[in-house]
Amino acid sequence: xLDIKLIRDNPDAVKAGLANRNADTDVIDEVLALDTTxxxxxxxxxxxxxxxxxxNKAFGPWMGxxxxxxxxxxxxxxxxxxGETPSDPETAKEKLRLLGExxxxxxxxxxxxxxxxxxxxxxxxxxxxxxxPVGKSEDENVVRKEWGTxxxxxxxxxxxxxxxxDKGLDLEIxxxxxxxxxxxxxxxxxxxxRALINFFLELHTSEHAYTECWTPxxxxxxxxxxxxxxxxxxxxxxxxxxxxDLFLIPTAEVPLTSVHAGEIIPxxxxxxxxxxxxxCFRREAGAAGKDTRGILRVHQFSxxxxxxxxxxxxxxAEHETLTRCAETVLERLNIPHRRLELCTGDMGFxxxxxxxxxAWAPGVGKWLEVSSCSNFGDFQARRAKIRVRGDDKKVRxxxxxxGSGLAVPRTMIAILENNQQADGTIKIPEALxxxxxxxxx
RNA sequence: GGAGGGGUGGCAGAGUGGUUGAUUGCGUCGGUUUCGAAAACCGAUUUGCUCGAAAGGGUAACGGGGGUUCGAAUCCCCCCCCCUCCGCCA
Numbered sequence: 216x217l218d219i220k221l222i223r224d225n226p227d228a229v230k231a232g233l234a235n236r237n238a239d240t241d242v243i244d245e246v247l248a249l250d251t252t253x254x255x256x257x258x259x260x261x262x263x264x265x266x267x268x269x270x271n272k273a274f275g276p277w278m279g280x281x282x283x284x285x286x287x288x289x290x291x292x293x294x295x296x297x298g299e300t301p302s303d304p305e306t307a308k309e310k311l312r313l314l315g316e317x318x319x320x321x322x323x324x325x326x327x328x329x330x331x332x333x334x335x336x337x338x339x340x341x342x343x344x345x346x347x348p349v350g351k352s353e354d355e356n357v358v359r360k361e362w363g364t365x366x367x368x369x370x371x372x373x374x375x376x377x378x379x380x381d382k383g384l385d386l387e388i389x390x391x392x393x394x395x396x397x398x399x400x401x402x403x404x405x406x407x408x409r410a411l412i413n414f415f416l417e418l419h420t421s422e423h424a425y426t427e428c429w430t431p432x433x434x435x436x437x438x439x440x441x442x443x444x445x446x447x448x449x450x451x452x453x454x455x456x457x458x459x460d461l462f463l464i465p466t467a468e469v470p471l472t473s474v475h476a477g478e479i480i481p482x483x484x485x486x487x488x489x490x491x492x493x494x495c496f497r498r499e500a501g502a503a504g505k506d507t508r509g510i511l512r513v514h515q516f517s518x519x520x521x522x523x524x525x526x527x528x529x530x531x532a533e534h535e536t537l538t539r540c541a542e543t544v545l546e547r548l549n550i551p552h553r554r555l556e557l558c559t560g561d562m563g564f565x566x567x568x569x570x571x572x573x574a575w576a577p578g579v580g581k582w583l584e585v586s587s588c589s590n591f592g593d594f595q596a597r598r599a600k601i602r603v604r605g606d607d608k609k610v611r612x613x614x615x616x617x618g619s620g621l622a623v624p625r626t627m628i629a630i631l632e633n634n635q636q637a638d639g640t641i642k643i644p645e646a647l648x649x650x651x652x653x654x655x656x
Numbered sequence: 657g658g659a660g661g662g663g664u665g666g667c668a669g670a671g672u673g674g675u676u677g678a679u680u681g682c683g684u685c686g687g688u689u690u691c692g693a694a695a696a697c698c699g700a701u702u703u704g705c706u707c708g709a710a711a712g713g714g715u716a717a718c719g720g721g722g723g724u725u726c727g728a729a730u731c732c733c734c735c736c737c738c739c740u741c742c743g744c745c746a
Contacts, residue, residue, distance in 0.1 A: 257706060261715045268715090271727045275674030293726095304726085311726040435736095479666095479703085602703095608685095610703080 232342035256325035350558025363551035396514035441599035467520035486525035530614035578632035588618030
């Protein structure tokens with residue numbers, strides 16, 4: 216969520232940022248107008264409340280005093296508020312009740328407006344970081360680096376769906392059980408899936424400083440709002456059913472981001488780094504008919520996620536570190552890949568800056584996104600109320616970051632397609648062999 | 657699913673309608689004392705919103721949301737979470 220104070224103080228900068236993201240900017244004027252009214256009503260209500268509080272505070276002692284002396288006059292606070300000396304407590308009560316109703320009315324009006332403002336803010340994306348390249352669409356993303364060399368084959372490389380039909384990737388059975396986009400794996404491919412998950416986790420926990428987590432795979436709507444999937448992306452989520460407020464997680468980012476929700480973390484405990492394997496469930500509502508073949512785009516997939524909570528001062532450095540951790544996975548697996556910096560028009564809703572890692576897949580002849588490493592700034596922290604406290608005791612919003620490390624299916628595609636041999640077998644990358652238990656698949 | 661107990665400040669733990677944002681203890685920070693430290697003593701120690709240039713003022717919060725009342729941490733209703741026991745089931 217954007218900072219209402221930033222919008223107040225610097226509406227033009229906010230609009231410019233939103234415009235770079237191809238987002239609507241008129242809503243900012245709407246928010247500003249509502250905000251002005253809200254603050255007027257709030258001040259009004261609080262002033263009335265203040266007067267009522269003073270009178271109420273004096274009321275009890277007055278009642279007590281009247282027990283000893285029924286002639287005890289009403290206290291000055293009460294007289295001041297009512298503008299007259301009440302004849303008896305019952306009359307005073309009635310008048311206070313009416314004043315309270317007046318106050319409630321204004322208070323409710325203010326609350327309704329605040330609600331409206333929040334509704335608008337919840338649908339606004341983050342403002343891009345000043346260093347993020349400005350651009351309209353994915354065509355303007357910037358390649359920051361390329362690693363490895365694309366393999367040369369003495370034959371026409373096959374796409375993964377033609378490579379492993381006999382090795383246990385069974386899309387039809389998945390379809391029979393659950394529908395399209397739910398791959399069924401058995402035998403060697405099932406084992407390869409497990410090997411990749413273990414390899415990822417082992418690398419990030421043993422060599423990188425991430426704490427392994429095991430999270431719930433279903434979460435409440437509140438948890439999804441914290442990390443900004445809700446309210447805007449409801450259609451992309453699987454919901455358990457209407458009896459429970461539970462959704463299937465689209466990524467481990469969701470449960471991990473809420474681990475420290477509501478907390479104030481001392482600066483010296485930052486950065487807090489977590490990683491977790493989870494299945495990810497996505498309806499892919501907006502992508503129907505796109506990348507339908509093989510396991511390019513599926514409704515359920517495995518992923519190991521990296522997530523960081525840190526101070527505003529450290530977040531940029533952490534962003535680079537996190538991205539490097541994800542890149543290391545690809546390097547160890549010897550997969551040709553590149554790092555893309557997303558332009559303002561292509562970044563995800565909550566990101567202020569984002570690097571995508573793309574693995575080369577020679578069979579399908581495409582770069583495949585296997586990781587998206589984002590710095591959210593304080594965008595998620597504001598929703599989740601995650602804060603940090605410095606040596607000077609000052610409290611400020613934390614920064615959150617996350618990235619895949621990595622998504623399994625597309626990494627698997629890259630391994631299969633890059634390491635295919637003329638005889639139809641696939642060489643297992645050396646780093647993965649201890650986890651897979653063989654050199655060839 | 658059934659029965660019961662409970663959710664209060666960093667922690668522990670009081671508080672059942674009126675100067676209680678909240679007794680007290682611990683912890684933490686500062687000071688006195690000391691060559692230094694411990695102990696002792698003194699003081700400080702939540703966060704949000706809002707008004708204000710600032711100083712400072714106002715307001716809100718005792719799991720969450722409603723209600724009763726002139727007034728709610730305290731009474732009523734709904735929901736969530738934790739604990740114990742029973743049932744059921746990996």
